[in-house]
Amino acid sequence: MTDGRGRAREAELGPTGNVRAMRIGLVGAGNMARALARGWGDPVLACDAGSGRASALVAELGGEALASNVEVARRADLVVLCHKPWQLEAVATEISGEVKAVASVLAGTTIAALQEAYPGVPVFRLIPNTPVEVRRGVTCYTPTEGVPHELELQVIALFERVGVVVTLSEAVVDAAAAVSSVGPAYTALLVEAQVDAAVRYGLAAPVAARLVTETIAGAAALLAERGYDTLTVRREVASPGGTTARGLAALERAGVRTAFQDAIDAVRSWSSK
Numbered sequence: 001m002t003d004g005r006g007r008a009r010e011a012e013l014g015p016t017g018n019v020r021a022m023r024i025g026l027v028g029a030g031n032m033a034r035a036l037a038r039g040w041g042d043p044v045l046a047c048d049a050g051s052g053r054a055s056a057l058v059a060e061l062g063g064e065a066l067a068s069n070v071e072v073a074r075r076a077d078l079v080v081l082c083h084k085p086w087q088l089e090a091v092a093t094e095i096s097g098e099v100k101a102v103a104s105v106l107a108g109t110t111i112a113a114l115q116e117a118y119p120g121v122p123v124f125r126l127i128p129n130t131p132v133e134v135r136r137g138v139t140c141y142t143p144t145e146g147v148p149h150e151l152e153l154q155v156i157a158l159f160e161r162v163g164v165v166v167t168l169s170e171a172v173v174d175a176a177a178a179v180s181s182v183g184p185a186y187t188a189l190l191v192e193a194q195v196d197a198a199v200r201y202g203l204a205a206p207v208a209a210r211l212v213t214e215t216i217a218g219a220a221a222l223l224a225e226r227g228y229d230t231l232t233v234r235r236e237v238a239s240p241g242g243t244t245a246r247g248l249a250a251l252e253r254a255g256v257r258t259a260f261q262d263a264i265d266a267v268r269s270w271s272s273k
């Protein structure tokens, strides 16, 4: 189409005829911003607090490292807040008059706090984890009442591009994040501990790391296939009186359940302060 309406329509539609992708701006260019940007794989608009991490991200993915948060807010359709939670007020003071919509990944930061910082702006609360970088992330999403439905669908679709999005009420989202957003670190520690143990029995560290990591990935896929029924998966490996049962008993004696309970208690007690 060549008339005015046609051109306007072309501007809205991407090459595949889909609604034009939202222009994403990142305020903060640290670990979570980088993981999301790599997962999305698009050129970025980003700003940092002076470290140069935004420029490094742009060197990798294309786009522009902008000189100020205000410029990010002006240029983006959706600003993703990737700074630390305690910087909410300072950043909002700079950009709340310019920003069109805000998606926050800030741990422990409620929708009410986001709405107070960004009055009149549609705000979205999401807690992703670092595997978004390889499009295997888990993002906890807490719906905000009264936001435009189309925009909400676009925000959810954006995070679904980099993994699964699990919708949860705000009452439980911090508990959820205390397993999913911190989980990659726990898994890395579990791998490391098993590798060290295997090295003592003569395995080369890189071989042990591959064995353990691929076993975790495979076991995770099997658990999903079995409807997350952990007992079934355990019993399929541990025959009565067998070696796996002895290994599991040793882990129980060492307090593996208590250790994970202590870990979630520690995360929750800190993030609810």
Ligand SMILES: NC(=O)c1ccc[n+]([C@@H]2O[C@H](COP(=O)([O-])OP(=O)(O)OC[C@H]3O[C@@H](n4cnc5c(N)ncnc54)[C@H](OP(=O)(O)O)[C@@H]3O)[C@@H](O)[C@H]2O)c1
Pocket (backbone or CB within 6 Å): 027, 028, 029, 030, 031, 032, 033, 047, 048, 049, 050, 051, 052, 053, 054, 069, 081, 082, 083, 084, 085, 087, 090, 091, 105, 106, 107, 108, 127, 128, 129, 130, 181, 182
């Ligand atoms: N890491 C995770 O696994 C994870 C998981 C879930 C949620 N989150 C959330 O993601 C957010 C970022 O965490 P992170 O681990 O990525 O932290 P990080 O690596 O320390 O990155 C923080 C970024 O914010 C930038 N920044 C600080 N003050 C700023 C300001 N006034 N304006 C613009 N940018 C500013 C920093 O700039 P410089 O580079 O110049 O220092 C840095 O690039 C946090 O709110 C956290 O709760 C993280």
